[in-house]
Amino acid sequence: MIRRLRKSRGFTLVExxxxxxxxxxxxxxxxxxxxxxxxxxxxxxxxANLGRLGKDAVIAYERETLAGALxxxxxxxxxxxxxxxxxxxxxxxxxxxxxxxxPNPADWNGTGWSCxxxxxxxxxxxxxxxxxxxxxxxxxxxFATATGDLDAVAATTSVWRIDGAMLNGTMxxxxxxxxxxxxxx
Numbered sequence: 001m002i003r004r005l006r007k008s009r010g011f012t013l014v015e016x017x018x019x020x021x022x023x024x025x026x027x028x029x030x031x032x033x034x035x036x037x038x039x040x041x042x043x044x045x046x047x048a049n050l051g052r053l054g055k056d057a058v059i060a061y062e063r064e065t066l067a068g069a070l071x072x073x074x075x076x077x078x079x080x081x082x083x084x085x086x087x088x089x090x091x092x093x094x095x096x097x098x099x100x101x102x103p104n105p106a107d108w109n110g111t112g113w114s115c116x117x118x119x120x121x122x123x124x125x126x127x128x129x130x131x132x133x134x135x136x137x138x139x140x141x142x143f144a145t146a147t148g149d150l151d152a153v154a155a156t157t158s159v160w161r162i163d164g165a166m167l168n169g170t171m172x173x174x175x176x177x178x179x180x181x182x183x184x185x
Contacts, residue, residue: 039150039183042125042148042150043148043150043160043183045124045125045126045146046125046126046146046148046160047160047177049120049124049126049128049146050128050144050145050146050160050161050162050177051162051177052118053116053118053128053130053144053162054144054162054164054173054174055173056116056117056118057083057084057116057118057130057132057142057144057164058164058171058172058173060083060084060115060116060117061081061082061083061084061140061171062081062171063081064080064081065080065081065082081140081171082140083132083140083141083142083171084111084112084115084116084130084132085111085112085115085132086112086130086131086132086133087110087111087112087113087116087129087130087131088110088111088112089107089110090127090128090129090147091103091104091107091108091113091120091127091128091129092104092107092124092127093107093127094127095126095127095147095148095149095157096124096125096126096127096148096149097149097152097155098149098150098151098152099125099152100123100124100125101123101124101125102122102123102124103120103121103123103124105119105121108120112130112132113130116130118130125148125150126146126147126148126160127146127147127148128144128145128146129144129145129147130142130143130144131143131144131145139166140165140166140171141163141164141165141166142163142164142165143161143162143163143164144161144162145159145160145161146159146160146161147159147160148160150183156182158180158181158182158183159180160177160178160179160180160183161177161178162174162177162178163178
């Protein structure tokens with residue numbers, strides 16, 4: 001009877017320590033996985049919005065603009081393709097620091113933004129900008145950026161970028177975004 005009692009006493013201290021260590025390792029892996037998942041979800045905003053911004057800039061270039069003056073009978077005028085002017089001010093005004101910021105809808109009515117017809121009406125983790133340094137002829141090009149500070153720790157930002165330029169007479173968009181080295185900054 002005494003032998004049966006000794007065998008049914010429970011777990012040893014070593015067995016309990018092994019279980020606690022295994023649970024600790026699994027918890028650490030889970031925290032890393034959740035952090036990576038959240039970062040991917042937040043950077044998805046920048047990827048989607050920059051893709052749309054780049055396509056909107058190409059579409060704006062492809063719109064034909066004609067002279068506003070009346071034409072005489074039998075006269076013709078060539079259609080002109082031109083990039084929209086640079087946005088001038090990024091939106092929102094400051095880079096959101098670790099939290100979502102609601103952009104002011106009136107800010108999207110600026111010269112470059114209204115020409116591209118791009119706006120974001122929901123809260124954002126990133127500040128968006130559009131620049132067209134050269135806008136005429138065969139050398140037209142532009143780039144758009146999304147600047148964010150997801151971790152809000154050291155005021156270090158990450159910048160996503162998409163480029164567009166003339167190639168053989170057609171406005172082209174870069175096939176991929178330029179990714180920052182550390183996207184969760």
